[in-house]
Amino acid sequence: MTKRTFIITGGNSGLGFQCAKNIALQSPDNCVIIASRNAEKSERAVEIIISEIKNSDIHAITLDLSSLQSVREFVVKYAERNFPPLYGVVCNAISSGGNATKDGFDMTFGTGHLGHFLLVNLLLKNFDGGRIIFVSSDQHNPPVFIAKLHYTDALEYAYPNKKNHNTRYSFTKLCNIYCAYELSKKLKAKTARKITVNAFNPGFMADTGLAKPKNTAEKLVQKIAPLIARFLGTLSSAKISGNILAELLVNERYEGITGKYFDREKEIKSSRLSYNQENAGNLWLRSIEFTKLQANESIFSK
Numbered sequence: 533m534t535k536r537t538f539i540i541t542g543g544n545s546g547l548g549f550q551c552a553k554n555i556a557l558q559s560p561d562n563c564v565i566i567a568s569r570n571a572e573k574s575e576r577a578v579e580i581i582i583s584e585i586k587n588s589d590i591h592a593i594t595l596d597l598s599s600l601q602s603v604r605e606f607v608v609k610y611a612e613r614n615f616p617p618l619y620g621v622v623c624n625a626i627s628s629g630g631n632a633t634k635d636g637f638d639m640t641f642g643t644g645h646l647g648h649f650l651l652v653n654l655l656l657k658n659f660d661g662g663r664i665i666f667v668s669s670d671q672h673n674p675p676v677f678i679a680k681l682h683y684t685d686a687l688e689y690a691y692p693n694k695k696n697h698n699t700r701y702s703f704t705k706l707c708n709i710y711c712a713y714e715l716s717k718k719l720k721a722k723t724a725r726k727i728t729v730n731a732f733n734p735g736f737m738a739d740t741g742l743a744k745p746k747n748t749a750e751k752l753v754q755k756i757a758p759l760i761a762r763f764l765g766t767l768s769s770a771k772i773s774g775n776i777l778a779e780l781l782v783n784e785r786y787e788g789i790t791g792k793y794f795d796r797e798k799e800i801k802s803s804r805l806s807y808n809q810e811n812a813g814n815l816w817l818r819s820i821e822f823t824k825l826q827a828n829e830s831i832f833s834k
């Protein structure tokens with residue numbers, strides 16, 4: 533096997549960490565880059581992985597998805613290091629704390645979608661073949677009593693707004709799917725690059741930072757949620773889903789599959805709304821506008 537590189541955003545904890553570790557475990561030829569905001573935590577994650585397995589090709593490069601400048605700087609730092617050819621990118625991180633990103637966008641949308649949109653577009657030049665996965669959630673299609681979701685224009689959610697946290701989170705997870713489907717379509721139609729792009733739902737993981745309760749009400753929900761998730765068949769853990777996510781990136785079984793949605797290892801249909809191509813097109817164009825993506829930064833002219 534030839535050496536190849538994988539970038540995992542949010543790879544220093546939770547799902548991303550388990551995914552990074554499992555990719556590194558698969559082969560010493562897999563070079564893994566942990567791209568997270570907290571540099572100290574990322575270095576610690578690198579040390580833990582190296583101490584546990586026989587692969588020392590694990591690195592940390594700081595990336596703050598809440599700053600478009602940081603995303604651009606990450607790509608420059610990555611290019612300077614002469615890593616093996618890029619093969620995999622996992623768009624996994626999200627931050628929901630805080631109101632606005634450094635560029636003034638809604639924090640959930642800005643980190644979960646916009647930062648990743650820019651990152652992936654800037655990285656596309658660096659690889660001819662490989663796999664990109666956008667980590668979404670079954671909450672892209674929430675029950676109405678949790679979040680009321682519709683899509684008219686990305687502008688409605690892009691800046692800090694009065695919509696509640698669940699609705700903003702669900703919208704961002706819907707954007708992850710639009711982005712995966714649209715990018716897959718563009719790569720097939722406009723390039724000869726053999727890059728597959730899919731969306732992934734890890735299921736409910738009570739053992740990650742995201743699931744940590746921040747107040748009494750959330751503590752109560754935290755107690756009941758695993759029971760409901762078990763009943764619905766959506767209960768998982770960072771370890772289980774991180775392993776599946778790594779498989780989606782390296783296992784030959786998934787070779788050539790693109791523009792799909794995986795509920796853990798199973799390819800299923802995403803919500804009806806997520807197949808609306810007009811919305812996906814709107815999101816793509818708005819994202820170019822919001823990130824100020826330049827023609828010379830992208831492999832697509834439009």
Ligand SMILES: NC(=O)c1ccc[n+]([C@@H]2O[C@H](COP(=O)([O-])OP(=O)(O)OC[C@H]3O[C@@H](n4cnc5c(N)ncnc54)[C@H](OP(=O)(O)O)[C@@H]3O)[C@@H](O)[C@H]2O)c1
Pocket residue numbers: 541542543544545546547548567568569570571573574595596597598623624625626627643667668669670733734735736737738740741742743770
């Ligand atoms: N937990 C669940 O039940 C569940 C269910 C469905 C989907 N998901 C999805 O799974 C993915 C991973 O979440 P998780 O549950 O593993 O959460 P987590 O443990 O909180 O991990 C989030 C990761 O994102 C990084 N991060 C946060 N803000 C960042 C920023 N501005 N720039 C760069 N990195 C940043 C964090 O690193 P730092 O500490 O360095 O900031 C951390 O490594 C998310 O996309 C989430 O939507 C989770």
